[in-house]
Amino acid sequence: MSDYDEDSSGEEYLFKIVIIGDFTVGKSNLLSRYTRNEFNPHSKATIGVEFQTQSMGIDSKEVKAQIWDTASQERFCAVTSAYYKGAVSALIVYDISRRTTFDSVGRWVDELK
Numbered sequence: 329m330s331d332y333d334e335d336s337s338g339e340e341y342l343f344k345i346v347i348i349g350d351f352t353v354g355k356s357n358l359l360s361r362y363t364r365n366e367f368n369p370h371s372k373a374t375i376g377v378e379f380q381t382q383s384m385g386i387d388s389k390e391v392k393a394q395i396w397d398t399a400s401q402e403r404f405c406a407v408t409s410a411y412y413k414g415a416v417s418a419l420i421v422y423d424i425s426r427r428t429t430f431d432s433v434g435r436w437v438d439e440l441k
Contacts (some may be wrong), residue, residue, distance in 0.1 A: 339436055340389065340390045340391075340392065340422065341389060341390070341391045342392045342394055343391070343392070343394065343416050343417070344394050344396065344414050344415045344416060345392050345394070345395045345396065345415060345416065345417045345418065345419065346395075346396045346398060346411060346412055346417075346418045346419070347359060347395060347396065347397050347398065347418070347419045347421060348398055348412075348413045348418060348419070348421070348436050348440070349420055349421035349422055349429065349432070349433075349436060350421055350422065350423075350426075350428070350429040350432050351358065351373070352373070352423070353421045353422050353423040353426075353429050354421060354423065355374070355398070355421050356371050356374055356378070356397050356427070357371055358419075358421060359378075359380055359395055359397045360380075362380075362382060362395070363380040363381070363382045363395065364380070374397055374398065375400045376390050377396055377397065377398050377399065377411050378396070378397045379394055379395060379396040379397065380394075380397075381393065381394050381395070381397055383394065396415070398409055398411055412439075412440060418440055420433055420436045420437065
């Protein structure tokens with residue numbers, strides 16, 4: 329996937345964004361709240377990767393953000409890092425009530441490089 333895709337009329341763009349961070353910091357709920365305006369305090373861990381698409385109009389063009397929620401468990405690291413390819417942006421998420429998740433931000437930045 330390229331950085332953006334444009335349809336034949338030149339009116340649609342698709343951007344891939346990945347959400348990463350430590351296990352149980354709220355990545356899936358952040359995605360769910362943004363794309364469906366839902367929050368589930370009992371959500372289950374992501375297995376592998378999931379994605380949602382959010383559309384918005386900007387200057388009479390349709391812009392779609394394809395947002396990928398990645399699993400952060402060690403057993404999925406080799407798989408999920410492959411999903412970073414083609415992303416134009418990344419959201420690194422941490423839990424403000426757990427300092428260790430903030431301390432891991434540097435490791436996530438390094439993984440994106």
